[in-house]
Amino acid sequence: MVEFREDLSVVLGGAAGQGIQTVEEILTRTLKFSGYNVYANKEYMSRVRGGINTTEIRVSSKRVRAFVKKIDILIPFKRGVLPWVKDRISESTVVIGEKENVEEEFLEKIHFIEVPLTKMALDVGSQLYLNTIAAGIVVGIFRGEFSAVEEYLKERFGSKGENVVQKNIEAAKKGYELGLKLLKEGTVKVEVQRKEKVRDEILLSGAEAVALGALAGGMNFLSFYPMSPSTGVAVFAAQHAEDFEIVVEQVEDEISAINMALGAWYAGARAMVTTSGGGFALMTEALSLAGMAENPIVIHLAQRPGPATGLPTRTMQGDLNLVLHAGHGDFPRIILAPGNIEEAFYMSAEAFNLADRYQVPVIILTDQYLVDTYYNLPELELDKVKVEKHIVEAKPGYRRYELTEDGISPRAIPGYGEDVVVANGNEHDEWGDITEDAELTVRMQEKRAIRKLETIRKNAPLPRLIGGEDAKYIIVAWGSTLHIVEEAIEKLGRDDVALLHFSWLYPLNPEAKKFFEGKTIIAVELNVTGQFAELLRKELGVEVHHRVLKYDGRAFSVEEVLDAINGVVE
Amino acid sequence: MNLEKVDKSRFEPKRPGSQDIAWCPGCGNFGIRNILITALAELGLNPNEVAIISGIGQAAKMPHYIKANGYHTLHGRAIPIATGVKTANPELTVIAEGGDGDMYAEGGNHLLHAIRRNPDITVLIHDNQIYGLTKGQASPTTMKGIKTPTQPWGVFEEPFNVIALAIALDASFVARTFMGYFRESVEIIKKAIEHKGLAIVDIFHPCVSFNKVNTYAWYREHTYWMDDHDSYDREAAFKRAIETDPLPLGVFYINEKPTFEELVPAYKRDKTPLWKREPKVEEIRKILDIKRRL
Numbered sequence: 001m002v003e004f005r006e007d008l009s010v011v012l013g014g015a016a017g018q019g020i021q022t023v024e025e026i027l028t029r030t031l032k033f034s035g036y037n038v039y040a041n042k043e044y045m046s047r048v049r050g051g052i053n054t055t056e057i058r059v060s061s062k063r064v065r066a067f068v069k070k071i072d073i074l075i076p077f078k079r080g081v082l083p084w085v086k087d088r089i090s091e092s093t094v095v096i097g098e099k100e101n102v103e104e105e106f107l108e109k110i111h112f113i114e115v116p117l118t119k120m121a122l123d124v125g126s127q128l129y130l131n132t133i134a135a136g137i138v139v140g141i142f143r144g145e146f147s148a149v150e151e152y153l154k155e156r157f158g159s160k161g162e163n164v165v166q167k168n169i170e171a172a173k174k175g176y177e178l179g180l181k182l183l184k185e186g187t188v189k190v191e192v193q194r195k196e197k198v199r200d201e202i203l204l205s206g207a208e209a210v211a212l213g214a215l216a217g218g219m220n221f222l223s224f225y226p227m228s229p230s231t232g233v234a235v236f237a238a239q240h241a242e243d244f245e246i247v248v249e250q251v252e253d254e255i256s257a258i259n260m261a262l263g264a265w266y267a268g269a270r271a272m273v274t275t276s277g278g279g280f281a282l283m284t285e286a287l288s289l290a291g292m293a294e295n296p297i298v299i300h301l302a303q304r305p306g307p308a309t310g311l312p313t314r315t316m317q318g319d320l321n322l323v324l325h326a327g328h329g330d331f332p333r334i335i336l337a338p339g340n341i342e343e344a345f346y347m348s349a350e351a352f353n354l355a356d357r358y359q360v361p362v363i364i365l366t367d368q369y370l371v372d373t374y375y376n377l378p379e380l381e382l383d384k385v386k387v388e389k390h391i392v393e394a395k396p397g398y399r400r401y402e403l404t405e406d407g408i409s410p411r412a413i414p415g416y417g418e419d420v421v422v423a424n425g426n427e428h429d430e431w432g433d434i435t436e437d438a439e440l441t442v443r444m445q446e447k448r449a450i451r452k453l454e455t456i457r458k459n460a461p462l463p464r465l466i467g468g469e470d471a472k473y474i475i476v477a478w479g480s481t482l483h484i485v486e487e488a489i490e491k492l493g494r495d496d497v498a499l500l501h502f503s504w505l506y507p508l509n510p511e512a513k514k515f516f517e518g519k520t521i522i523a524v525e526l527n528v529t530g531q532f533a534e535l536l537r538k539e540l541g542v543e544v545h546h547r548v549l550k551y552d553g554r555a556f557s558v559e560e561v562l563d564a565i566n567g568v569v570e
Numbered sequence: 571m572n573l574e575k576v577d578k579s580r581f582e583p584k585r586p587g588s589q590d591i592a593w594c595p596g597c598g599n600f601g602i603r604n605i606l607i608t609a610l611a612e613l614g615l616n617p618n619e620v621a622i623i624s625g626i627g628q629a630a631k632m633p634h635y636i637k638a639n640g641y642h643t644l645h646g647r648a649i650p651i652a653t654g655v656k657t658a659n660p661e662l663t664v665i666a667e668g669g670d671g672d673m674y675a676e677g678g679n680h681l682l683h684a685i686r687r688n689p690d691i692t693v694l695i696h697d698n699q700i701y702g703l704t705k706g707q708a709s710p711t712t713m714k715g716i717k718t719p720t721q722p723w724g725v726f727e728e729p730f731n732v733i734a735l736a737i738a739l740d741a742s743f744v745a746r747t748f749m750g751y752f753r754e755s756v757e758i759i760k761k762a763i764e765h766k767g768l769a770i771v772d773i774f775h776p777c778v779s780f781n782k783v784n785t786y787a788w789y790r791e792h793t794y795w796m797d798d799h800d801s802y803d804r805e806a807a808f809k810r811a812i813e814t815d816p817l818p819l820g821v822f823y824i825n826e827k828p829t830f831e832e833l834v835p836a837y838k839r840d841k842t843p844l845w846k847r848e849p850k851v852e853e854i855r856k857i858l859d860i861k862r863r864l
Contacts (some may be wrong), residue, residue, distance in 0.1 A: 006681070038860075152864045201862065202862050204861055221654070241836075242835075244853055245836050261654060262643075263652060267658035267845065268843035270844070289644050378829040413845055415843070418618060420641070425643050426642060431585040431587055433586070540751040
């Protein structure tokens with residue numbers, strides 16, 4: 001007998017095209033609906049069919065929001081899955097499946113529960129039902145609500161006809177009953193608490209949170225060229241474009257995408273582009289235009305490993321330097337990196353106010369890990385989102401680039417007011433006309449690159465300290481590693497280690513320096529050089545003492561971070 | 571309308587920086603400016619209702635020499651930016667303006683896809699068949715055999731036939747003119763602006779400094795007006811488009827079809843420009859409610 005308590009990690013592995021994603025959806029939704037806290041994240045190959053993709057689903061008595069290396073229950077849908085995840089398998093791992101999908105050498109290392117998935121699927125009518133049966137088994141093991149599975153299958157397959165729905169329900173039921181049988185026979189024992197209120201919580205992915213946040217922030221124009229892993233945001237927006245009455249356009253290239261969005265902002269829309277590093281590279285020319293013309297723009301960049309095409313479907317925090325330095329000439333920008341799904345929502349909304357207020361590019365830096373993460377969360381407080389518009393009327397004598405103390409010129413838009421608005425990517429006078437005057441050039445350069453930047457800098461929020469102010473060790477993390485590092489520190493169980501998490505990356509408020517004084521600083525980053533550690537040195541003069549870096553294209557696991565911290569703290 | 575009495579002065583800019591015009595004496599751009607201002611005034615438009623989006627080059631300096639909303643942007647990018655402007659506010663009359671290098675070389679891909687997308691904008695290409703601002707290199711429309719500082723052996727690439735290309739792509743409005751014919755050019759540009767959908771006007775004009783072949787006299791000798799042409803006949807338009815000498819002038823092709831702004835979900839029920847809109851918080855609540863269930 002195997003016994004699981006409180007917190008389980010269920011991993012499903014198979015080829016692309018075998019329906020792993022469907023299983024992920026059935027499990028996250030129906031287990032959440034049954035009152036369990038769930039978290040899911042996937043890793044997948046850049047191919048349409050074949051290869052090996054896996055999904056991790058954590059089911060827990062408490063909230064869980066981080067990737068763990070351990071596998072408690074593994075369901076392989078093909079041979080090759082076990083070797084692929086061999087580092088994550090231990091003696092306590094239970095493998096449920098068919099013998100032919102488990103390589104000989106693993107049989108001694110695992111608890112193997114043989115179930116005739118193929119035969120059961122064929123009994124229902126086709127091998128196609130194999131994944132639904134597997135999902136049913138897991139729901140059964142957790143004594144999940146079968147009615148929820150039924151409802152979900154009706155929703156999911158309704159468009160394919162009554163027969164498909166019924167066959168899937170039959171398949172799920174077979175699996176479910178087998179799951180219950182395993183419990184009854186005592187083959188497995190699972191003790192995870194359910195909470196009634198989790199039932200009504202929201203299950204959201206990072207990509208959905210970015211799109212919904214943008215919509216809450218007033219996004220009414222989205223132009224993009226598809227690129228993994230950023231496309232999910234565009235897909236979500238496109239599917240809701242009619243309800244929200246917005247423009248969502250897939251354009252010819254990333255160059256067009258950002259230029260179209262710049263035109264839309266110039267005319268008063270709230271526009272966003274969604275892309276990844278390679279697409280953003282193409283946008284850098286227009287980023288300079290945004291800087292010079294002081295044209296607001298919101299850019300969502302979901303990072304994946306580079307350079308060039310890198311690992312198209314994997315994750316890395318490797319584009320910070322790109323967004324920090326992209327574009328020629330000096331101009332300010334704001335870089336945000338949400339730490340979790342809630343922040344992805346609120347920051348994506350706020351990005352539009354920031355772009356509007358400061359008239360600069362605002363970059364929302366996520367990554368494959370965050371956009372593909374799901375978990376249940378209690379509520380998104382829509383009342384917290386405030387849409388601040390900073391548009392003025394073009395009254396007679398209006399000057400688009402009026403020189404002001406704080407570096408911010410009131411922005412009018414064409415068609416609102418009697419006068420006209422002249423914007424310009426060449427160096428310009430206050431009216432927007434071309435100038436080559438040396439003295440005016442100096443004043444305009446200083447307005448943009450010094451005065452405006454200082455205005456943003458002094459209003460920049462401080463990082464979040466999780467843990468005691470008098471901790472001896474400060475672990476610095478940014479963006480999507482928030483909960484992974486947080487859980488590692490929790491497991492470490494020492495009150496002299498605190499987490500300092502940055503989700504506002506640039507420009508840094510100089511006051512942030514106070515968090516570092518007299519501490520041993522450990523930076524945890526998912527890239528090969530420690531890009532944020534370098535930024536801390538450059539911006540705040542802070543020297544990081546230890547760098548914990550990972551750069552194999554995979555997310556950090558809680559265990560890895562814990563081991564790394566253990567190796568550093570005394 | 572008594573055209574003699576149309577007041578063009580409202581499009582004359584009085585900003586300090588708009589007084590120092592960068593074009594060479596005798597440049598065809600002066601003529602195009604006058605044609606454009608006349609067309610806008612005769613259409614009864616006001617400066618705040620018009621947005622001129624330009625790329626880079628001598629032609630692209632136009633927003634500084636006209637009183638209208640203007641955005642002087644990047645080389646080749648005027649069309650996507652103009653598309654964004656028009657889509658954000660369909661109430662504006664939007665003109666994308668640039669030279670042959672701007673629109674056909676750097677911006678070639680955007681032109682192709684703008685034809686597919688069909689936003690209701692007017693694309694004016696100042697086509698002097700040479701690069702002026704960078705001092706005389708060949709452009710995509712430079713004729714074969716012409717020697718330049720960077721093609722000293724003479725251009726051997728085929729010149730870009732934008733008229734034939736646009737008709738091949740079933741563009742919405744395709745015309746060509748020579749700015750030396752003032753009244754005809756005003757009428758063509760008025761038609762282009764009034765046309766619902768993407769209107770492309772290729773405007774021949776001499777570069778007095780760097781193109782010693784395609785002069786005012788050359789354009790008069792090597793062009794003719796299509797007096798007996800049916801603009802709604804695509805095949806006839808295509809036949810005219812591939813004529814090389816003399817080159818036909820006039821409206822080659824008109825293809826009335828829905829515009830981009832008419833088709834995007836943003837304007838199906840509500841015509842309000844995007845800047846006047848507020849987020850639909852209720853729709854977000856609905857989605858969150860679905861995410862609470864299954």
